[in-house]
Amino acid sequence: xxxxxxxxxxxxxxxxxxxxxxxxxxxxxxxxxxxxxxxxxxxxxxxxxxxxxxxxxxxxxxxxxxxxxxxxxxxxxxxxxxxxxxxxxxxxxxxxxxxxxxxxxxxxxxxxxxxxxxxxxxxxxxxxxxxxxxxxxxxxxxxxxxxxxxxxxxxxxxxxxxxxxxxxxxxxxxxxxxxxxxxxxxxxxxxxxxxxxxxxxxxxxxxxxxxxxxxxxxxxxxxxxxxxxxxxxxxxxxxxxxxxxxxxxxxxxxxxxxxxxxxxxxxxxxxxxxxxxxxxxxxxxxxxxxxxxxxxxxxxxxxxxxxxxxxxxxxxxxxxxxxxxxxxxxxxxxxxxxxxxxxxxxxxxxxxxx
Numbered sequence: 001x002x003x004x005x006x007x008x009x010x011x012x013x014x015x016x017x018x019x020x021x022x023x024x025x026x027x028x029x030x031x032x033x034x035x036x037x038x039x040x041x042x043x044x045x046x047x048x049x050x051x052x053x054x055x056x057x058x059x060x061x062x063x064x065x066x067x068x069x070x071x072x073x074x075x076x077x078x079x080x081x082x083x084x085x086x087x088x089x090x091x092x093x094x095x096x097x098x099x100x101x102x103x104x105x106x107x108x109x110x111x112x113x114x115x116x117x118x119x120x121x122x123x124x125x126x127x128x129x130x131x132x133x134x135x136x137x138x139x140x141x142x143x144x145x146x147x148x149x150x151x152x153x154x155x156x157x158x159x160x161x162x163x164x165x166x167x168x169x170x171x172x173x174x175x176x177x178x179x180x181x182x183x184x185x186x187x188x189x190x191x192x193x194x195x196x197x198x199x200x201x202x203x204x205x206x207x208x209x210x211x212x213x214x215x216x217x218x219x220x221x222x223x224x225x226x227x228x229x230x231x232x233x234x235x236x237x238x239x240x241x242x243x244x245x246x247x248x249x250x251x252x253x254x255x256x257x258x259x260x261x262x263x264x265x266x267x268x269x270x271x272x273x274x275x276x277x278x279x280x281x282x283x284x285x286x287x288x289x290x291x292x293x294x295x296x297x298x299x300x301x302x303x304x305x306x307x308x309x310x311x312x313x314x315x316x317x318x319x320x321x322x323x324x325x326x327x328x329x330x331x332x333x334x335x336x337x338x339x340x341x342x343x344x345x346x347x348x349x350x351x352x353x354x
Contacts, residue, residue: 026345029338040323046323059315060311062208062270063315068307069083072228076232080256082149084282087263087267093122097119100177120262123261126261134149135254175273185203185268215259224248228248230243233299285314292309295310297346
């Protein structure tokens with residue numbers, strides 16, 4: 001091989017400044033977040049304390065199921081604005097069915113405390129039905145998911161306001177949960193603890209890991225997952241290839257709803273006092289986490305690992321910023337900026353490829 005040929009090969013393999021610039025720009029949001037976290041870690045050593053890290057891990061596990069659900073809707077070039085209200089209504093249903101028998105103002109005193117597995121099935125089924133409702137209108141009438149889920153959000157909020165007025169509750173927070181329910185979700189003691197019990201990891205963190213593994217399998221190892229990505233990438237090509245567009249769309253939204261149902265079950269026990277505002281704006285966190293993690297609104301692109309990273313990064317920022325004295329009232333503006341910036345970067349990558 002001649003020297004000139006070798007030089008050409010080396011030139012072709014070398015990384016150009018433009019490629020480096022594109023890589024930095026495409027990952028600018030994550031880089032900025034890491035720099036902010038590094039600054040907080042240096043200026044506030046308590047940020048890296050075990051208790052702070054466990055708090056970060058716990059918050060990630062609590063919000064992760066919603067992001068895992070809504071990501072499938074984004075893969076289909078859609079979204080789900082009803083996710084937060086779905087979490088709220090399933091959380092309140094779970095709380096009302098799992099109040100202790102001797103709880104003050106027990107919402108349904110005549111039914112006692114239902115078995116935990118039964119309540120899980122109920123709330124996951126409620127979530128799946130909400131998702132299937134959204135998916136039906138998207139698939140059948142070709143309505144944009146933004147419109148459908150916005151309407152569903154308002155409907156669910158009305159139902160939730162009416163539900164908390166039922167029984168003996170009269171609009172009050174649903175609390176007084178059974179000890180077994182709290183122990184199942186949070187753990188007392190938890191399933192995992194270290195350093196003689198000083199470091200305790202809530203049970204729902206373990207459940208979130210198992211749920212993530214399950215979703216990874218569904219996305220990557222099943223025909224349903226392949227059909228979902230094919231449909232998101234090109235609906236017409238997927239239809240020609242034999243994908244049942246109607247059924248797949250409903251199934252994706254139903255799976256998302258099932259994730260919201262599980263998130264509501266966990267959230268109910270985690271906060272221990274549920275109102276009509278439980279779950280409000282959770283969809284914002286989920287959407288932001290998904291776009292940070294590389295789930296593209298152009299459709300057909302996304303990884304479970306990216307979603308996990310996105311949720312961790314978002315929680316990292318909102319755990320870190322209060323430590324440096326930032327007003328928590330600014331968090332919604334920050335979330336909005338993150339979503340806007342991440343979507344702009346996502347569209348830039350799409351246009352470059354196109």
